[in-house]
Amino acid sequence: MRLPPALAIPFDLVPVPIAERTANMLLQRLMRRHPGIFERLGEHKSKRFGFRPIDLPFVFVVAPAEEEVTVLRGDAEDGADAAVEGPFFMLLALMEGRLDGDALFFSRDLAISGDMEAMLALRNALDDCEIDLPTDLSTLAGPFAPVVARTAARIRGKVLFEEPRSWS
Amino acid sequence: MARCCSRSRVHGADLPRRNPSAFRAAVDAGADAVYCGFRDETNARNFPGLNFSREELGEAIAYAHCHGSKVLVALNTFMRAGAEEIWYEGAREASRLGADALILADMGLMAYVTENLPEQRLHVSVQASASNADAISFLVDAFGAKRVVLPRTLTIDDIARISKAVTCEIEVFVFGGLCVMAEGRCALSSYATGKSPNMNGVCSPASHVRYRREDNEMVSELGGYTINRFGNDEPAGYPTLCKGRFDIGEACGYAFEDPVSLDVMSEIDALRAAGVSALKIEGRQRGKAYVAEVVSTLKAALDADPERRAVLLSRLRGLSEGQKTTSGAYEKKWR
Numbered sequence: 001m002r003l004p005p006a007l008a009i010p011f012d013l014v015p016v017p018i019a020e021r022t023a024n025m026l027l028q029r030l031m032r033r034h035p036g037i038f039e040r041l042g043e044h045k046s047k048r049f050g051f052r053p054i055d056l057p058f059v060f061v062v063a064p065a066e067e068e069v070t071v072l073r074g075d076a077e078d079g080a081d082a083a084v085e086g087p088f089f090m091l092l093a094l095m096e097g098r099l100d101g102d103a104l105f106f107s108r109d110l111a112i113s114g115d116m117e118a119m120l121a122l123r124n125a126l127d128d129c130e131i132d133l134p135t136d137l138s139t140l141a142g143p144f145a146p147v148v149a150r151t152a153a154r155i156r157g158k159v160l161f162e163e164p165r166s167w168s
Numbered sequence: 169m170a171r172c173c174s175r176s177r178v179h180g181a182d183l184p185r186r187n188p189s190a191f192r193a194a195v196d197a198g199a200d201a202v203y204c205g206f207r208d209e210t211n212a213r214n215f216p217g218l219n220f221s222r223e224e225l226g227e228a229i230a231y232a233h234c235h236g237s238k239v240l241v242a243l244n245t246f247m248r249a250g251a252e253e254i255w256y257e258g259a260r261e262a263s264r265l266g267a268d269a270l271i272l273a274d275m276g277l278m279a280y281v282t283e284n285l286p287e288q289r290l291h292v293s294v295q296a297s298a299s300n301a302d303a304i305s306f307l308v309d310a311f312g313a314k315r316v317v318l319p320r321t322l323t324i325d326d327i328a329r330i331s332k333a334v335t336c337e338i339e340v341f342v343f344g345g346l347c348v349m350a351e352g353r354c355a356l357s358s359y360a361t362g363k364s365p366n367m368n369g370v371c372s373p374a375s376h377v378r379y380r381r382e383d384n385e386m387v388s389e390l391g392g393y394t395i396n397r398f399g400n401d402e403p404a405g406y407p408t409l410c411k412g413r414f415d416i417g418e419a420c421g422y423a424f425e426d427p428v429s430l431d432v433m434s435e436i437d438a439l440r441a442a443g444v445s446a447l448k449i450e451g452r453q454r455g456k457a458y459v460a461e462v463v464s465t466l467k468a469a470l471d472a473d474p475e476r477r478a479v480l481l482s483r484l485r486g487l488s489e490g491q492k493t494t495s496g497a498y499e500k501k502w503r
Contacts, residue, residue: 040217097189100458101488106404106427111386116374117216121419124217128189 001087001159003055012057019058020071021156026137033136040125044118050080053088082114089159097127098160109120190456191228197463198398201238203271208259209503211242212295213452214369226265238268238277244293246274256280260368263288269360273352278311292316295366296354301333308336319351321324324438331443338443343466344450346430348410356409360391372408403491427490431471433481434500458487
C-alpha cells in the first residue's frame, strides 16, 4: 500500500509552507463538513496528534483545539503528544474508518506512540464521523467536483481493496 | 430480523457496537441483535470516545428496531458502594429508551431491575461468571434472568451439560477477543494499573499503556510493567498481562495465553447441538470496518456448508490479535 517512489519523490520538491497551507485548507473543509469531528475527543482536544506517513517526506501535526495542521519535514522532531505512523494511503483509510486500526497494529503495518488514551479517543472520534475524503474534499475542485470525486474513489478502491500490497 | 430464541437452533449473532457509526454498520450487516453501553463506568468497555450518550442510544435503538435488530444494553460492571444510583439510573434510562434487554453482572443491580423494572428483559453478563447450572438457576429463579452469557472457560461438553440443566437461554462467545480468565473476578489489570473491567469498565486502560521502540523491537508496557517485546515483523497483540511474554525461570514465553483471538465458528454445529441459543461476537472497542467485515462474514458462515465456512472464516484471521485464532477452552488444548 506504499506510494510508489515515482509518486513519492516529487513531494521532496514541495516547499513546507505550501504543503502546510494545503493541509490546513483540507482540514478546514473537513471540519465544515463534519462539525462534530473532534467532539468525542473531550479532554484530549488540547493534545497534538502526529501523522507520520512513512512514504512521504512530511509529518503532519494536527492540533484540534487550534483547528490547525503543522507540517514538518519527515526527520524533524514534531512534539506530538500521540502519533501514528504508516503508509500514507493507510492513514487516509483510517481517517475514513475503512480499515481497522487494531488489525493494522497487529499486523505491524501501523506503529503508534505517545499518549495512548488520546490516540484511542482520536481513533474513535474519526471512526464515528463518516468521513468520505473524495466526497468531502472534491468540492474544492468547483465544477470538476463530480469527476474528481469519482476518480479519487476509484483510486481508493483500487489501492485499499484490489491490490493492497502491490506497492509494498 | 431478530428472532425469538428456541432451544433447538442457533440464532444469529449478538454483535458488538461501540459508537453510532459502528452501530449502523452492525445493523446494516444483518445483526440480529447489537449490544452496546453508555459512555460511563457502567459498562465493561469504558474507553475514551466510545459508547453512547442517552440521546445517541435512543436514536440507535430506533434505527435498530426500524431495521429488525434488537438492542441489548450492557450495564455489566459492579456497582461502587455509595454510588449505586449511577447504575440504577442507567438501567432506568436504557429501559425507558426501549432496550430489548439489559446485560447485568451485579446481583444488586439485578435485584433493582427485578423490583423496579419488572417488565424489562434481563440477561446475565459474562462478567457475572455464572459457570455452572446451580449458579445460573439461582439467577433465573431470583431475578427472572432470561439468558446467560457463559464464560470463555468452558468446553462444549460443559455447555451441553449446563444447557440441559437450566431453563434460560444460553449465549456463548464465538469470535473476537479471548479473555482466558474467570471474568468478573480477574484482578490482573487492577494489579498493574489500579483499574479493572469489573469496577471501572477498562481492562488495561489506554492511559496506562505505552509503546516504544528499543533497537529493533517494539516494547509494550502496562502501568510501567513490560508486557512484551515484538520483533520487527512479528504480529502484535493487546498489552494485557494475561497475554504478556515473560521470563519465567530459565524460559521466556507466554505464561497464560499467546496474543490470539477466539474463533469457534467451525464448531457451530456442535454448539447448536449443545443447546446454544445465541452467538456473541466480541469487539466493542473495534472500528466500524471490523464490525462490518466480521458481521457479514459470520452471517454468511452461519448458512454455509463446513467447507465454505472454513474459507469464509480464514479471511478474518488477518483482523485478529496476533493474526491468529484459537478455539480456546471450547476444545481445551491449553498447556
